[in-house]
Amino acid sequence: MGQCLRYQMHWEDLEEYQALTFLTRNEILCIHNTFLKLCPAGKYYKEATLTMDQVSSLPALRVNPFRDRICKVFSHDDVFSFEDVLGMASVFSEQACPSLKIEYAFRIYDFNENGFIDEEDLQRIVLRLLNSDDVSEDMLMDLAHHVLSESDLDNDNMLSFSEFEHAMFKSPDFMNSFRIHFWGC
Amino acid sequence: MEENRTWDPDAWGSSGEQPAPQKARGGQSLASVLHQLPSAATLRYRGPGMLPWGTLEEEDEDGERSRQASAEASHSELSHPSQAREQVALGSGPRTAHWARLLPRSKEKMKEGLRGLQPWAWTLKRIGGQFGGGTQSYFSLLRFLLLLNVLASVLQACMTLLPTWLEGAPPGPPGPGTSSPCGSYSPHTQGLVSFPTQLFNLLSGEGYLEWSPLFYGFYPPRKYLAVTYLCSVFAVSLICLLLTLHRSSVSGLKQTLLAESGALTSYSHQVFSAWDFGLRGDENVRLRQGIILYELQVELEEAVVRRQAAARTLGQQAKVWLVRLLVNLLVLALLAAAFYGVFWATGYTVELQEMSLVQQTPLLKLVVNYLPSIFISVVNFVLPFVFKLIAPLEGYTRSRQIVFILLRTVFLRLASLLVLLFSLWNQITCGGDAQAEDCKTCGYNYKELPVGSSRGRRIPGGKEELGAGGLTSWLGGGRSLGCSPGVPDEVLGLIYAQTVVWVGSFFCPLLPLLNTVKFLLLFYLKKVTLFFTCSPASRTFRASTANFFFPLVLLLGLAISAVPVFYSIFQIPPSNACGPFRGKSSIWAQIPESIDSLPQTTQNFLFFLGTQAFAVPLLLISSILMAYTVALANSYGRLISELKRQIKTEAQNKVFLAQRTVAMSSAKGASTSVSRDDVPP
16 A cells, blocks of 8 residues: 655645536545545656546445446546545435436447346346346346336336436436445545 | 357356357447447446456457447546546536636635535534434434424524513513502512422423513513514514425435335335445444335335235225225324313313312422313324324335324324413313303413412413423333334424424424534534444335425424414503503504504505405416426426436337348358358368
8 A cells, every 4th residue: 555655735736626526525636535545656646547446445435335437437447546535425415417427328338238128238237236146047137127127118127328317317316326425535 | 049148147246257249240239339339438437447347348340349449439528536527517628718617616616615604513423424314313403403393493582582681671460459450460489489399390391480571471561562572572483484384495305206106116125225325334324224124124025915905806995995994084083082182271270270179289380380281192102102102003004104103193283282272271261151240251271370370361371381392202212212213203303392392482482402402412412422332223124215305394393383372462452550562452453453553555555465466376386387287297297208208218229220221231241151161261
């Protein structure tokens, strides 16, 4: 657990990050601190990267059943730069707009990355949501079938992005649940 | 249709290699064609230098072509998180003038600052993250009620306390030797008072507390004070109404109304919004998983119940409806019994108070004073339990059962309050019969009054209910220490307490202040219980339902609390011995008298407002506006269903065209490969 060079963030950088993301000042500084604690010794924070394991073990993500997908979606070349982490926090912040959240939720839930959420993805989602020993095959198939019959508008047995977006815009709880507040402060 | 998409990818844990899709040689797969559509452009872009998401690691030229095409197509639409904010804020490309960025940013900063001003914002966030949205909505409601009470107490203090002291110190209670029998009243007991008596006096509002700013009787009959006293009531109700409406519209009513019939998409919502991404801690995670499993099972069960209900024969339908009718009759009978019990308890209290034994022992007197409240609390505790037991008999789905139980509980609580007030009114006005013996002289039952109960001058429900309500809600809080809070029950308790306070605050102007203190203590107590003792709710209440249902019940409570207050303003003659309205025929009579003292033009204007010439056009215009709004809403609804139909058709068109493309290109590829195969290697 090394420590990056302890640079104070420049004021212009802070302003720029505030303009580019949906995060508040305090949140950005908090994430900056967390990043500094984790990144390897002796590097400037803008050049340092974190591995996916390091980000997965952040307290905010450690117990999340979708943490591997989150890391895959937000990382570039399997590592996280500081701006990747900021981008991730911005999507999960409270002030982010619904369309951005829905888009990233779609990417996260698409396990096989074929651009659609199909039955297999749905079953994997339900398995991750529950403890795997409690769930029977029938229940998984039943649930996947129900979800598809509700939201699949063009009957291709998969959810495209627009169908997913259509379903989630109507969900009043989605914004509340797709939110991470604390990144280690 | 699916033959080109049947590969078998594996996400996490694979070595990252995707097996090649079974596509026709020389042609493109359906998925890659669909990926090149402009509508999927933002989805594919993952940042500079990265493979667009959704493409496969294809070696041949087709892969290159599709990758390049998609990369080009998507550079114009960016959805990297850092760019999205700019697009949202400015609606244009990423390059804009510096000054054009400053204005929205300063607006954002202002909004951020205002949001940070709200007290306990950080605590609520923490609670929401750890315990779910339902518990957070409880605390949010508590904070909102605290705001209401603070505003109400400030307003009432300004409008009643200030004018009282502005014109000199108010006089003491009238002496025992006044002329008319209606006017005598001596609250202070003579001589030394023992300590237990003082304590009981404190709890029951007698003795030295009776002649204090806490109660209505204290205020002297000065003209301006009377007017402001009355106006403070209206001002407080107006502010509470506006704030509650604002909250119910802002926090969820709009969303819930817009979402067309939630029953249609509940599975998707439950699967995709089930996990609260803000949860931390293994304990919370396990509980959350349990909750999700429970909810999904409930959904599946409900689907089964609905299927069964659809498959019922006529005989079975009749049986089910008969059972439902019986259950409702039983519920009505229980409610009627409860109300009659409250009525009886109030009457019995007065009888008991006249017994000399009770008057000697302060403890018994206290218990007897609180008897109706105790009875109501017991009823409010037992009956919802009975409702929960008989609800499964009705054969509804579980969510509907919960709604029915909640409705019945709400009705029970609010109506028992009304019954209590009605029985008190009965006592005071001798059943509305102004010619009955006790009431003839002074217009109300004055004999009740000097017997130390002083109930005639105030709705004692205010203070005693507050005390008893406070006690039972603390007891109720003790119940939830074992932790399965039924958030709905707790919230209904809050709303009930607030309704009681609204009813009582006309006669005890400082009641909102007491309630503020009580809610403040309750907030901290609940928070401490939650964090240190409690494990989170084993059955969450959806935050969206909470945001919609509870402000509605709050509005209902406000409406119900307005009824007795307005009735006593307009109908019941005020007492002659105390209060700012002594000597008038009704409390409202003060207003016409004050209007008479205003200049003539103002009088004419105010009288004009009350005539038909003003009211009828106002009514007409309001009806026209309402009809227009309803028509607009209907047309929007129709537009939405039309657009949805169009979306479906367009999606089908798109899939059809893509399939044709694939078929044609595979046919072309097959023909070229055939021709290539003919050439010897």
